[in-house]
Amino acid sequence: MDKKFFFERYGLAQADIERYLAAALSAGGDFADLYFEYQTSTSVSLDESMVKSATQGISVGCGVRVLSGERTGYAYTDDLSPERILHAARTAAMIARGPAKQPVVGLTDKPAHNLYPVPLPSVKADVLAKVDLVQRADKAARQYDPRIHEVRVSYADELRTILVIGSDGSFAEDSQPLARMSVFCIAKSQAAGSARGSAGGGGRVALDYFQNDASPEHFAKEAARQAIIQLDARDAPAGEMEVVLGPGWPGILLHEAIGHGLEADFNRKKTSAFSGMLGRRVASDKCTVVDNGTMPGRRGSLNVDDEGNPTENTVLIEKGILKGYLSDKLSSRLMGIPNTGNGRRESYQHIPMPRMTNTYMLAGQDSPEDIIRSVKYGVYAVNFGGGQVDITNGKFVFSASEAYLIEDGKVTSPLKNATLIGNGPDVLTRVSMVGSDLQLDEGIGTCGKDGQSVPVGVGIPTLKVDRLTVGGTGG
Amino acid sequence: MTVSTAERQTEPQTTSTDLREIASDVVRRAMQGGATAAEAVAMDGSEFSTVVRLGEVETLKESGSKGIGVRVFFGKRAASTYSSDLTPAGIKQMVDSALRLAKVTSEDPFAGIPEPSQLGKLEGDLDLYHEDVYSLSTADRIDYARRAEKAAIDADPRITNSEGGSFDAAIGYKVLANSHGFVGDYQRSYCSVSAVPIAQIEGAAMQRDYWYSVANTLTKLQSPEEVGQIAAKRTLRRLGARKVKTAKVPIVFEHTIAGALVGHIFEAVNGDSVYRGASFLTDKLNEKIAGDNIEVIDDGTMPGGFGTSPFDSEGVPSRKTVVIEKGVLKSYLLNTYTAKKLNLQTTGNASRGLAGTPGIGPGNFFLKPGAKSAEEIIADIKDGLFVTEFLGFGVNLVTGDFSRGASGLWIQNGELTFPVEEITVAGNLKDMFFNISEIGNDLEFRSSIASPTLRIDGMTVAGE
Numbered sequence: 001m002d003k004k005f006f007f008e009r010y011g012l013a014q015a016d017i018e019r020y021l022a023a024a025l026s027a028g029g030d031f032a033d034l035y036f037e038y039q040t041s042t043s044v045s046l047d048e049s050m051v052k053s054a055t056q057g058i059s060v061g062c063g064v065r066v067l068s069g070e071r072t073g074y075a076y077t078d079d080l081s082p083e084r085i086l087h088a089a090r091t092a093a094m095i096a097r098g099p100a101k102q103p104v105v106g107l108t109d110k111p112a113h114n115l116y117p118v119p120l121p122s123v124k125a126d127v128l129a130k131v132d133l134v135q136r137a138d139k140a141a142r143q144y145d146p147r148i149h150e151v152r153v154s155y156a157d158e159l160r161t162i163l164v165i166g167s168d169g170s171f172a173e174d175s176q177p178l179a180r181m182s183v184f185c186i187a188k189s190q191a192a193g194s195a196r197g198s199a200g201g202g203g204r205v206a207l208d209y210f211q212n213d214a215s216p217e218h219f220a221k222e223a224a225r226q227a228i229i230q231l232d233a234r235d236a237p238a239g240e241m242e243v244v245l246g247p248g249w250p251g252i253l254l255h256e257a258i259g260h261g262l263e264a265d266f267n268r269k270k271t272s273a274f275s276g277m278l279g280r281r282v283a284s285d286k287c288t289v290v291d292n293g294t295m296p297g298r299r300g301s302l303n304v305d306d307e308g309n310p311t312e313n314t315v316l317i318e319k320g321i322l323k324g325y326l327s328d329k330l331s332s333r334l335m336g337i338p339n340t341g342n343g344r345r346e347s348y349q350h351i352p353m354p355r356m357t358n359t360y361m362l363a364g365q366d367s368p369e370d371i372i373r374s375v376k377y378g379v380y381a382v383n384f385g386g387g388q389v390d391i392t393n394g395k396f397v398f399s400a401s402e403a404y405l406i407e408d409g410k411v412t413s414p415l416k417n418a419t420l421i422g423n424g425p426d427v428l429t430r431v432s433m434v435g436s437d438l439q440l441d442e443g444i445g446t447c448g449k450d451g452q453s454v455p456v457g458v459g460i461p462t463l464k465v466d467r468l469t470v471g472g473t474g475g
Numbered sequence: 476m477t478v479s480t481a482e483r484q485t486e487p488q489t490t491s492t493d494l495r496e497i498a499s500d501v502v503r504r505a506m507q508g509g510a511t512a513a514e515a516v517a518m519d520g521s522e523f524s525t526v527v528r529l530g531e532v533e534t535l536k537e538s539g540s541k542g543i544g545v546r547v548f549f550g551k552r553a554a555s556t557y558s559s560d561l562t563p564a565g566i567k568q569m570v571d572s573a574l575r576l577a578k579v580t581s582e583d584p585f586a587g588i589p590e591p592s593q594l595g596k597l598e599g600d601l602d603l604y605h606e607d608v609y610s611l612s613t614a615d616r617i618d619y620a621r622r623a624e625k626a627a628i629d630a631d632p633r634i635t636n637s638e639g640g641s642f643d644a645a646i647g648y649k650v651l652a653n654s655h656g657f658v659g660d661y662q663r664s665y666c667s668v669s670a671v672p673i674a675q676i677e678g679a680a681m682q683r684d685y686w687y688s689v690a691n692t693l694t695k696l697q698s699p700e701e702v703g704q705i706a707a708k709r710t711l712r713r714l715g716a717r718k719v720k721t722a723k724v725p726i727v728f729e730h731t732i733a734g735a736l737v738g739h740i741f742e743a744v745n746g747d748s749v750y751r752g753a754s755f756l757t758d759k760l761n762e763k764i765a766g767d768n769i770e771v772i773d774d775g776t777m778p779g780g781f782g783t784s785p786f787d788s789e790g791v792p793s794r795k796t797v798v799i800e801k802g803v804l805k806s807y808l809l810n811t812y813t814a815k816k817l818n819l820q821t822t823g824n825a826s827r828g829l830a831g832t833p834g835i836g837p838g839n840f841f842l843k844p845g846a847k848s849a850e851e852i853i854a855d856i857k858d859g860l861f862v863t864e865f866l867g868f869g870v871n872l873v874t875g876d877f878s879r880g881a882s883g884l885w886i887q888n889g890e891l892t893f894p895v896e897e898i899t900v901a902g903n904l905k906d907m908f909f910n911i912s913e914i915g916n917d918l919e920f921r922s923s924i925a926s927p928t929l930r931i932d933g934m935t936v937a938g939e
Contacts, residue, residue, distance in 0.1 A: 193874065398867060417870075469899070471901050
């Protein structure tokens, strides 16, 4: 979408912006910003080989934020008329007390990235092409194996256009496409009962991405393969053992165990298990972890964050030493640390906070085969459902949807839903081997924090953790 | 902090009669555009929230929003659209898009809205809405949050930090209209107060826990002081938590989290999962799926309940459904579509937001309480685990496999002894509901799904 979207479509003018920001700072405060958002989305879903639903939606609104010391005032409106925005601005202003301040409205546009140059956003593409994608996936999953009993496929996309204007003269507009396909299969057999498998992917891409890079057939086969394998799965063992994580999506371990604990808001408030550990060893020297919002076309990437700052490639852990936190405007100002461009929000109805983008560990030297061979008895976890962390005591959990036993250096039986549980600050200190095969996930992750969901990416090379608790029922 | 209370009198832009009219108009337009059936949902909500941390206001948020969604049918084809733009142009665009989209979906022989004879509303006051949740001044609301946090911090010197105290209030208005002439609306209120203290002692990890009270009127809310004190107690008892050895022991699930287990029953009797074969309870109607002592009920009619409503999201009156009786599965929970798929009748459990097709939602879904207190249940156990929190989502509804992270307290000789963390509890839901050996008397609704304290035998605790 063209720059100046809100100026043209909603008749927004420089004078309006000055008025709104002045109202926001009418009771003082250090900073105020306006966040305009216009989002269109479409989705198509298939079940029992029928396209049962097609949906389209539009959501528009403006959020006004006022910062005063450590305080945040916030109000929003889904009506962009001047009187409603002014009302929101005056409501948000109530957080501050003192004489009015004059905003600087310079409309300086910082140079941003151009990470998703999409000529035709998928949201505007012919819906029949999306229907074709879900039907192709259904067909491929059913052809994979006659034991595939149920297939559900969904395709969803959105185009989010944002305009962020700060009282410090900052200004950014960005148009962010996002598309995703998901396939879910259930396999059934007389002998083994039922099992499930799922796969999916996408990114900030146009519709042709699914024709070329990541076809419906690819996701369908992957979901069907997992479901069929799970038919033969046995109970996971219980207790502490060696665990090998496969490349890609198992990077959710980094996201849960490390990433959240390094978000600056928790560290500013000293409520994170990582508080005060900057410069200290938190991982083995084989581990270097970054959060990189600047990767072209990735689900977690952004040209600018939701405060209008360009995203960055931030080193969190370098050779095992904690190097930095993920910050936004509020925490960088209060903590005196650089703003890493990680201020994100779910929508205009939400207050921004430090969030991850694409979080991954850099590749190491070991061959994945050697890593497996080195394990006497342990678990090889290849795919995961979801995970969760308690920031304060550092404990994290995640559930493996595809995992195998490793016996005497060989991958053997598939395992049923094994849960892995550990302690964030020391799990990476137990990483003894790092593979050369770094992969990012295929573009499926959504992260939740304080009730706000944002798209993210994760990745790791094959990793060996010397000791982790596996929560199964078996011996 | 002082604020003018006049400032927060948000004059509603659209009144409820407007939204009823808009929803009916959307249905009319869809029918004029050639739809054979149509259904519109409109919502208008306001929210307020504040967090006070270490005595200072940290956030103050106040706003409202509204939106409308429409579902149209061309014979057996359906599509849906939604918009937050309620101007005539916005509504026209939304209806036109739905009519266009419905031409690309498949013919589904079971698609459609309920029959006229199935539509209706519960009469009488369901006690869903109380104006008082919005009656406090901003200063008083901040004071609620401040008092909750202060009570937690003052409770013990080991409470050294805090994620804050909070007060939230919200009201929501919902209208449903369809092409059989049904138009219904209702309003709902909500308020809550919470505290999240952090405790620390030398040589042990920081610990955090919380407590909250939630109600649809201020008069039913626990006092902020009580909330803060309970939060402090819950946090302090976690200090010095450790891992335990992997073992099979009796597990007692505190009523605050036992609702999560009962929630898995809800997910497994959800008609959408059942007809797809995605539930371990598919094809189990009238079979024994739990012990004789288990009764599970879904009651959308309880006055004042968080899951109560006069009608469901398709305009079918809410009702009471016995789901499990003496361990036998008596009913699934269904909307119009899933009922037709399973050749049954809807149970009035259709649930939807603005977008998409209706799913299944609970009324007030609960496991019937027993006679013993949690203390009495714990007193019977020589060696066991008392679980107070789950972490992670390791549940497979297709197979019933269950393995979730947990923390809590170790039971020794009938008493709670030391705190436990970094463990998982695992089993299979198919067995777990047969192995509920004790049911507490402490059923308390804090959302639409609730359970008393439960003791389950035969599960594995995985630790060292």
